[in-house]
Every structure is written in structure tokens, then in C-alpha cells.
Amino acid sequence: MQSSAALEYDYSVAKLYMWTAVIFGIVGMTIGVLIASQLAFPELNYLFGEYGTFSRLRPLHTNVVIYGFTVSGIFATFYYSAQRVLKVSMGESKLLNGLGYLQFILYLIAATGMVISELMGITASKEYAQMEWPLDVLIVVIWVLWGVIMFGLIGMRREKALYISMWYYIACFLGVAMLYLFNNMEVPTIFFSGGVGAWYHSVSMYAGTNDALVQWWWGHNAVAFVFTVPIIAIIYYFLPKESGQAVYSYKLSLLSFWGLMFVYLWAGGHHLLWSTVPDWMQTMGSVFSVVLILPSWGSAINMLLTMKGEWNQLTENPLIKFMVLASTFYMLSTLEGPIQAVKSVNAIAHFTDWIPGHVHDGVLGWVAFMIFAALMHMATRAFKREIYSKSLLEAQFWIQTTGVVLYFTSMWIAGITQGMMWRAVDEYGNLMYSFIDTVSVLHPYYTIRAIGGLLYLIGMFMFAYNFLMTATAGRKLEQEPQFRSPMA
Amino acid sequence: MTLTEMQGYAFFFLTVFLVVILYGYILHLYRSEKKGERDYEKYGKMALDDELHDRPVEANPKVTNEKKES
Numbered sequence: 247m248q249s250s251a252a253l254e255y256d257y258s259v260a261k262l263y264m265w266t267a268v269i270f271g272i273v274g275m276t277i278g279v280l281i282a283s284q285l286a287f288p289e290l291n292y293l294f295g296e297y298g299t300f301s302r303l304r305p306l307h308t309n310v311v312i313y314g315f316t317v318s319g320i321f322a323t324f325y326y327s328a329q330r331v332l333k334v335s336m337g338e339s340k341l342l343n344g345l346g347y348l349q350f351i352l353y354l355i356a357a358t359g360m361v362i363s364e365l366m367g368i369t370a371s372k373e374y375a376q377m378e379w380p381l382d383v384l385i386v387v388i389w390v391l392w393g394v395i396m397f398g399l400i401g402m403r404r405e406k407a408l409y410i411s412m413w414y415y416i417a418c419f420l421g422v423a424m425l426y427l428f429n430n431m432e433v434p435t436i437f438f439s440g441g442v443g444a445w446y447h448s449v450s451m452y453a454g455t456n457d458a459l460v461q462w463w464w465g466h467n468a469v470a471f472v473f474t475v476p477i478i479a480i481i482y483y484f485l486p487k488e489s490g491q492a493v494y495s496y497k498l499s500l501l502s503f504w505g506l507m508f509v510y511l512w513a514g515g516h517h518l519l520w521s522t523v524p525d526w527m528q529t530m531g532s533v534f535s536v537v538l539i540l541p542s543w544g545s546a547i548n549m550l551l552t553m554k555g556e557w558n559q560l561t562e563n564p565l566i567k568f569m570v571l572a573s574t575f576y577m578l579s580t581l582e583g584p585i586q587a588v589k590s591v592n593a594i595a596h597f598t599d600w601i602p603g604h605v606h607d608g609v610l611g612w613v614a615f616m617i618f619a620a621l622m623h624m625a626t627r628a629f630k631r632e633i634y635s636k637s638l639l640e641a642q643f644w645i646q647t648t649g650v651v652l653y654f655t656s657m658w659i660a661g662i663t664q665g666m667m668w669r670a671v672d673e674y675g676n677l678m679y680s681f682i683d684t685v686s687v688l689h690p691y692y693t694i695r696a697i698g699g700l701l702y703l704i705g706m707f708m709f710a711y712n713f714l715m716t717a718t719a720g721r722k723l724e725q726e727p728q729f730r731s732p733m734a
Numbered sequence: 735m736t737l738t739e740m741q742g743y744a745f746f747f748l749t750v751f752l753v754v755i756l757y758g759y760i761l762h763l764y765r766s767e768k769k770g771e772r773d774y775e776k777y778g779k780m781a782l783d784d785e786l787h788d789r790p791v792e793a794n795p796k797v798t799n800e801k802k803e804s
Contacts, residue, residue, distance in 0.1 A: 255786060330784035330785075331780050331781060333784065333790055335786060402797070403794055403797065404794055405790040405792065405793070405794060406791075406792040406793060406794040407777055407792050409781060482781070486782060487781050487784070492778030492779055492781070492782055493778040493781070495775070496774045496775050496776075496777050496778045497764070497767075501756075501763065504756075504759065505756070526741060726785075
């Protein structure tokens with residue numbers, strides 16, 4: 247290990263992931279707005295032949311925003327903040343830095359492969375696990391490399407204790423590793439079919455209800471270990487650092503961590519309520535989902551209390567605005583989820599538009615807002631420049647907040663309307679409405695949702711422009727800011 | 735006793751066990767701080783004083799020793 251006085255943190259790998267986060271954010275959200283519009287105006291399905299249909303684009307939207315935008319954001323913040331809280335530079339180990347570059351190159355190959363293969367209609371047909379087996383193998387390599395770098399940095403650290411963010415990054419690494427391996431246990435058919443069929447095709451090793459159970463154990467925990475755990479890691483570092491306030495209660499952060507770790511893994515059964523899954527398993531899924539409110543609110547309240555006595559920053563600093571609203575949306579989303587997991591509510595909510603409504607107040611309000619704030623905070627340090635435009639950031643905040651509100655309110659109304667109409671029976675027990683009746687009633691709400699999505703996308707473009715200008719044309723900083731990110 | 739009853743008892747005792755563990759952990763955190771064995775809140779500083787030249791909240795003895803040897 248070098249001990250040079252001029253030693254600095256090395257953000258080169260972090261910067262690469264910052265750019266991919268911005269690019270995938272634009273791609274994923276553009277597809278999102280297109281498919282939302284297709285639901286309101288079906289003729290938009292025929293813009294690009296088979297490549298433009300809802301069925302082809304919907305998995306592409308979810309995969310690009312999850313594995314492109316969010317995972318890039320997670321890697322970027324990890325390569326940035328892990329060095330800082332461990333007080334060790336990536337530049338101190340040529341091996342780890344080299345592995346970081348290798349991981350990024352493999353990630354880019356995998357992400358490009360994912361976009362192309364899904365656009366071609368090549369899919370394993372499992373939600374959030376659509377990538378076929380060759381890409382799955384590549385992803386395992388990428389993940390193992392991340393683990394090597396993470397534990398390599400931990401092994402070199404100057405700070406003895408691991409900051410709470412590191413706990414969450416480690417949990418993300420271990421959780422996804424376990425879930426991904428088990429859910430993607432698949433048999434490449436070419437090896438057993440005597441050479442018939444495509445080389446990349448596979449079938450799941452599980453069948454029927456077992457497959458559904460493993461799938462939703464994965465599906466829900468992808469939300470846990472990709473959309474929650476690493477995002478908490480991000481807020482635990484970036485909110486205190488940007489505001490200059492230490493975490494309100496470190497003890498509460500530890501307690502919430504263990505609570506979340508234990509409870510989350512058991513809640514996936516709520517995706518299969520009223521299905522062929524054993525009843526006790528469904529009940530367990532419901533119960534654990536309700537218990538999940540405690541550790542989730544523990545973290546969120548801890549973050550809000552971190553701002554105690556410093557609420558003036560909320561009006562003065564748009565990055566604090568993004569993070570405080572993210573924390574609030576996290577509370578809303580983690581209260582809404584358990585409500586939907588209650589069996590009687592689920593009987594109305596399941597398969598309706600309330601579900602994507604719930605998902606999007608979580609991902610747009612919590613996940614993406616946190617990633618935006620973290621990217622801008624990092625940009626000032628990594629590019630050593632002032633944020634290009636504060637007013638653009640403020641405008642983005644309000645436009646996107648309006649977009650999220652339009653999105654989830656329209657979907658709440660649409661979902662409950664839909665659920666009630668599906669269940670409505672006349673005095674003889676006959677269904678009162680056909681499916682198309684619900685579609686015509688829901689049309690205005692689908693339009694509002696598409697407008698909400700469009701507003702969010704406009705905000706994304708504003709962010710991308712602001713980020714690009716910050717990196718290239720922002721006023722150069724002589725000294726790294728200690729807390730608040732400077733902005734013009 | 736049927737399998738369903740056994741599952742019921744197992745679920746109940748597991749829940750009691752986990753509640754004990756959870757409250758035990760809270761007790762452990764507060765007690766070790768009260769006894770002066772550990773100050774958990776100082777770890778919050780790790781996010782704030784995170785420059786390479788900042789003094790670590792708790793220096794890693796392994797790295798410090800290596801430095802001394804070299």
C-alpha cells in the first residue's frame with residue numbers, strides 16, 4: 247500500500263458508472279413513456295413493427311431502468327463512497343482498480359447484450375429475470391468481481407469500523423448473489439435436445455407452483471436488494487454528507503438494518519396471494535410484509551430526524567429537497583406495500599393498475615430521486631466543478647414531483663376502479679362488466695399516467711443536460727467542498 | 735398432534751424467540767453505551783470526516799502496524 251502525501255481518492259471507475267446511469271436513465275424512461283402512452287393509445291404499438299410492441303418493450307423498460315439505470319447508480323455510489331468511508335483510495339491498489347475497469351467493461355457488454363436480446367424477443371420469460379443463460383453467466387462474473395473489489399477495499403481500510411452504508415452494500419452483494427443464482431437455475435435446452443433449437447434458449451429448473459414461488463421470492467427481493475438496500479446505503483452516506491449532519495441515531499440504523507435483513511426475505515409470498523401456493527405461506531407473506539413497516543420507517547425516520555434543526559437547508563439546497571422527498575416517498579411506498587399485502591385488500595388490488603402505481607411511487611420518488619441527488623453530489627467532487635445550474639435542478643425537482651404525483655394518483659384511482667369492476671356482480675351472481683368496459687373507463691387515467699411519465703422524462707433530460715454541463719462547463723473548484731455541493 | 739398444529743406451535747415459538755432477540759439487541763446497544771463500553775453514535779462521523787487525511791474514528795490497527803513496519 248502506498249502512503250504518499252499526495253494520495254487522492256480515485257473516482258475513475260465511479261465516473262464511468264455515473265455516465266451509464268444517465269444514459270440508461272434516458273433510454274429506460276423514454277421506453278417507459280412510450281409504453282405508458284401505448285396503453286392509452288394502442289395505435290402507438292405499430293410505430294416500429296415487432297420492435298415497438300408493448301410486449302417487446304415492457305421487459306426492456308423494466309430491465310433497463312433496474313439493471314441499467316439503478317445498478318449503474320449503485321455501482322457509481324459504491325465506487326465513490328466506499329473509498330471515502332473506508333478511507334482507502336482505489337488508486338492504492340492497481341489490482342483493484344484494474345478489476346474495477348474490467349467489471350465496468352463486462353457490465354457494458356452485459357447491458358448492451360440485454361438491450362439487444364430483449365429487443366429481438368429473446369427472453370427467459372421470468373419477470374425481472376428475462377435475460378437468457380449466457381448473459382446470466384456474465385452477470386455472475388460481474389457480481390463476483392464486485393465482491394472481490396468490495397472485500398479487497400475492506401481488507402485495506404484505514405477505518406476499523408464499517409460505516410452503516412457499507413453494511414447495506416455488503417447485504418446487497420450477498421442478497422442478490424443468493425437470489426440470482428437460485429432463481430436463474432435454468433437448463434440450456436441445446437445440451438439436452440440433441441442440438442435442436444437456439445443455443446441461447448433455456449427452461450427453468452423448477453416447474454409450476456414451485457417456479458412461481460422461487461420467481462416471486464426473487465421478484466420481491468429484487469425490490470429489496472436492488473431498490474431498497476443499496477438505496478438506503480446511498481442515503482445514509484449522501485444525506486449526512488450533503489447536509490453536514492451526522493446520522494440522527496446510529497443505533498437505530500443498526501437496529502433497522504438487522505430488522506430489514508431478517509424480515510424482507512420472507513415477504514415475497516404476498517405476490518402469490520389467492521394462488522395455488524399453500525395458505526400458510528401466503529399468510530406468512532402478508533404478516534412479514536406488515537412487520538416490514540418497522541425497519542423501513544426506522545431508516546426513513548432516522549433520515550428525516552438527521553435534518554433536525556437544519557430544515558432551512560430544505561429550502562436552500564435542491565439536493566436536500568431530492569433526498570428528503572425520497573425519504574418521504576420511501577415511507578409512503580413502504581406503508582402502501584403492506585396495505586396491498588393484506589389478503590382482503592389484495593383481493594381487489596392484485597393484477598390491477600394500483601400495483602404499477604405502487605411500484606412507481608417507490609422507484610420514481612425514492613430510488614431515482616436518491617440517484618439524481620447522489621450523482622450531482624458526486625459530480626462536484628469527481629469532476630471538481632460546481633453544479634452548472636441550481637435553477638435547472640429546482641425546476642427538475644418540481645416537474646418530476648408533479649409527474650410522480652400524477653402517476654400514482656391516477657393509478658390508485660384506476661386500480662381500485664378496475665378491481666371493483668372486475669368483482670361486481672348483479673343480483674343473480676353474473677359479472678356486471680366485461681373486460682372492455684373497464685378499459686374504456688380507465689382510458690383517462692392511462693392518459694394522465696402517460697403525462698405524468700412524460701413530465702418525469704422531461705426532468706430526466708434536464709438532469710442529463712445539467713450533469714453534462716457540470717462535468718464539462720461548470721466553474722472549476724479550487725478545493726473539494728466539505729459538505730454542501732456548490733451550485734451556480 | 736397434527737402437522738398443522740406443530741407448524742402453529744413452531745411459528746409461535748419462533749416469533750417469541752425472534753422478539754426476544756430483537757429486544758435483546760436493543761438492550762445490548764443501549765446497555766453497552768451506558769456502561770461506557772462503546773459509543774455507537776461516534777460512527778456517524780465516518781460519513782462527515784471522510785477525507786483521506788482525516789483522522790479515522792477508530793484506526794484499523796492492522797494497517798497502522800503495517801505502516802509502522804514499513
